[in-house]
Amino acid sequence: MNNRRQEILYTTSQLMETQGYHATGVNQILEASGAPKGSLYYYFPDGKDSLTEQVIQQTAERIESRIRLVMAEHDDPATAVAAFFVTLSGSVEAADYASGGPITTIALEVASTNERLNAACHAAYGRWQQAFADKLLAHGYPEESAYPLATLIISAIEGATILARSQKSVRPLHESGQQLARLLEATRP
Amino acid sequence: MNNRRQEILYTTSQLMETQGYHATGVNQILEASGAPKGSLYYYFPDGKDSLTEQVIQQTAERIESRIRLVMAEHDDPATAVAAFFVTLSGSVEAADYASGGPITTIALEVASTNERLNAACHAAYGRWQQAFADKLLAHGYPEESAYPLATLIISAIEGATILARSQKSVRPLHESGQQLARLLEATRP
Numbered sequence: 327m328n329n330r331r332q333e334i335l336y337t338t339s340q341l342m343e344t345q346g347y348h349a350t351g352v353n354q355i356l357e358a359s360g361a362p363k364g365s366l367y368y369y370f371p372d373g374k375d376s377l378t379e380q381v382i383q384q385t386a387e388r389i390e391s392r393i394r395l396v397m398a399e400h401d402d403p404a405t406a407v408a409a410f411f412v413t414l415s416g417s418v419e420a421a422d423y424a425s426g427g428p429i430t431t432i433a434l435e436v437a438s439t440n441e442r443l444n445a446a447c448h449a450a451y452g453r454w455q456q457a458f459a460d461k462l463l464a465h466g467y468p469e470e471s472a473y474p475l476a477t478l479i480i481s482a483i484e485g486a487t488i489l490a491r492s493q494k495s496v497r498p499l500h501e502s503g504q505q506l507a508r509l510l511e512a513t514r515p
Numbered sequence: 516m517n518n519r520r521q522e523i524l525y526t527t528s529q530l531m532e533t534q535g536y537h538a539t540g541v542n543q544i545l546e547a548s549g550a551p552k553g554s555l556y557y558y559f560p561d562g563k564d565s566l567t568e569q570v571i572q573q574t575a576e577r578i579e580s581r582i583r584l585v586m587a588e589h590d591d592p593a594t595a596v597a598a599f600f601v602t603l604s605g606s607v608e609a610a611d612y613a614s615g616g617p618i619t620t621i622a623l624e625v626a627s628t629n630e631r632l633n634a635a636c637h638a639a640y641g642r643w644q645q646a647f648a649d650k651l652l653a654h655g656y657p658e659e660s661a662y663p664l665a666t667l668i669i670s671a672i673e674g675a676t677i678l679a680r681s682q683k684s685v686r687p688l689h690e691s692g693q694q695l696a697r698l699l700e701a702t703r704p
Contacts, residue, residue, distance in 0.1 A: 346624055349537040424627040430677060434620045435535055437680040438613040448681045474690035481674030481691045488619060488673050489666070491626040492637045501663035502670045509694065512701035 331369040334359050339381045344424055346431040347378060347443070378432065379446050385428045386450035393457040403465050404510035407458070407479060411486070411503025415496035418487060423494045427487040455480050466515040475510065482506060520558040523548050528570045533613050535620040536567060536632070567621065568635050574617045575639035582646040592654050593699035596647070596668060600675070600692025604685035607676060612683045616676040644669050655704040664702070668695060 337359035341350045352374055356363055370377040396413055400406035418426035429447055436443040455476045462472035482502045489498035526548035530539045541563055545552055559566040585602055589595035607615035618636055625632040644665045651661035671691045678687035 344627060346535060346537060346620075348535060349624070422627075427623070431535075431620065431623045433677055433681050434616070434623070435538070437677075438533060438611075444681060451678055451681060474694050477675070477678070477687050477690040478671060478694040481678060481687060482667060482670045483674065484677050485670030485673030485675075486666070488622055488626075489640055489670060492622050492633060492640060498666050498670060501666040505663050505667040505698065508702060509698040513697060 328369070330361055330365050334361050334366055334369060334377065335381055335384060338377055339385060339428065340425070342378070342381065342432055343426075343428045347435045375440070375442060378443055382429055382432065382443065382446040382450055386446075386453050389428070389450070390453045390457050393454055394460075397457065397461040403461050403467075404507040404514070406461060407510060408503040408507040411483070411499050411506070414483065414487065415490065415499035415503075418490050418499065419496050423491045426491055427484060430484055430488065451480055454483075462510075467513070468515065471513060471515075475513070478509075479506060517558070519550055519554055523550050523555055523558060523566065524570055524573060527566055528574060528617065529614070531567070531570065531621055532615075532617045536624045564629070564631060567632055571618055571621065571632065571635040571639055575635075575642050578617070578639070579642045579646050582643055583649075586646065586650040592650050592656070593696040593703070595650060596699060597692040597696040600672070600688050600695070603672065603676070604679065604688035604692075607679050607688065608685050612680045615680055616673060619673055619677065640669060643672075651699075656702070657704065660702060660704075664699065667698075671695060 334355065338350065338355050341354060341358060352363075352366065355361075355377070356366060366377070367373060370380070392413070393410060396410045397403075397406045400409050414426070429450055432443065433447040433451075436447065438444075455473070458476040458479045459472045462475055463469065467475065486498040486502040490496055523544065527539065527544050530543060530547060541552075541555065544550075544566070545555060555566070556562060559569070581602070582599060585599045586592075586595045589598050603615070618639055621632065622636040622640075625636065627633075644662070647665040647668045648661045651664055652658065656664065675687040675691040679685055
C-alpha cells in the first residue's frame with residue numbers, strides 16, 4: 327500500500343461522500359490531497375473512473391468488515407442489527423450529518439449513466455446484503471427469508487441515512503433499527 | 516397554472532431525477548424545455564434554487580397523493596403497504612431504471628450545502644411519513660408504533676429504489692414491501 331495512492335483514494339472518497347461524483351473534479355481531488363497531477367494518472371491510468379471504482383471497492387470492503395464485526399459482537403440477530411444502526415448513527419452524527427451513505431450519491435448518479443461504476447456499486451450492496459444474510463442463516467432463518475430480510479435491512483440503512491442527513495437527527499436511524507429488530511424477533515425461526 | 520411554467524418545472528424534475536441537482540444547469544433546462552431564458556427568470560426570479568424548491572414541493576404533493584390513494588384502495592395496512600411497493604416498482608421498471616426516488620439525489624446533494632433546499636426535502640419526507648402514519652393510526656396502531664413504522668417504510672422506499680436502480684431489477688422493492696407487510700402483520704394491534 328502506497329501512501330500517496332491511499333491519500334488520493336481517501337480524499338476522493340471524502341469529497342464524493344459529501345458532494346457526489348459529478349461535482350467532484352480531478353482538479354479538486356489534486357488540490358485537496360496535495361498530490362501532483364502526474365501521480366494521480368500514475369496510480370489511476372484511466373483517471374476519475376478507475377479512481378472512483380477503487381473508492382467504491384475499498385468502501386465496500388470497509389463497510390462489510392464493519393457489518394461483520396457488529397454481527398459478531400452480538401449473538402442475537404435482532405440485537406445485532408439494532409446495534410449496527412446505533413453505530414451507524416454515531417458516525418453520521420460525528421460527521422455533523424455531512425457524510426454517511428458513502429456510495430449512495432454515486433450509486434444514484436451512475437445508475438443509468440456509467441455501467442462500470444454502476445457494477446461496482448451493485449457489487450458493494452451485494453457484499454453488505456450477504457454479510458447480514460450470513461448472520462440470519464447462522465441463526466436458522468431459512469434462505470427464502472434471510473435474503474429478503476437482508477435486502478430490507480440494506481434498503482433501510484440507505485434510506486434512513488438519507489433521512490437522518492436531511493433532518494440532521496439520528497432518530498430515523500434509531501427508529502428504523504428498532505423496527506427491524508421487531509421484525510427479526512417476530513420472524514425468528 | 517401556466518403551461519410554460521409547468522413545462523419548465525416538469526423538465527427540471529425529469530433532469531434532476533436522472534442526473535441530480537449539481538449536474539443540471541439552467542442552460543440545459545432551457546434547452547430541454549424550449550423555454551426562453553427570460554421566461555425562466557420571470558417565473559423563478561431566484562433562478563435555479565427557487566425552481567428546484569418548487570420542483571421538490573410539487574413532487575412532495577404528487578407522491579403524497581399517490582401514497583394516500585394506494586392506502587385508500589386497500590383496507591388492510593400490510594396489504595396496502597406491499598401494494599405501494601408494487602406500484603412503485605412498476606414506475607421504476609417503466610422508466611427503465613433511469614428514474615425513481617425523485618428527490619433522493621437532490622436530498623443528498625443539498626443536505627449539507629443548501630439550507631433552503633434541504634428544508635424542502637425534509638418537509639417532503641415528513642408529508643410522506645404522515646401519509647403512512649395516518650393509515651396505521653386509523654387501524655389502531657398506537658402513535659409510538661405508527662410513527663417509527665412509517666419512518667422505516669419511507670427509509671425502505673428510498674433505499675430499495677436505489678438498490679432497484681443499481682441492480683436494474685424490481686426485486687429489492689418487492690422483497691422490501693413483503694417484509695414490511697410481515698412486520699405490520701406481526702405488530703397489528
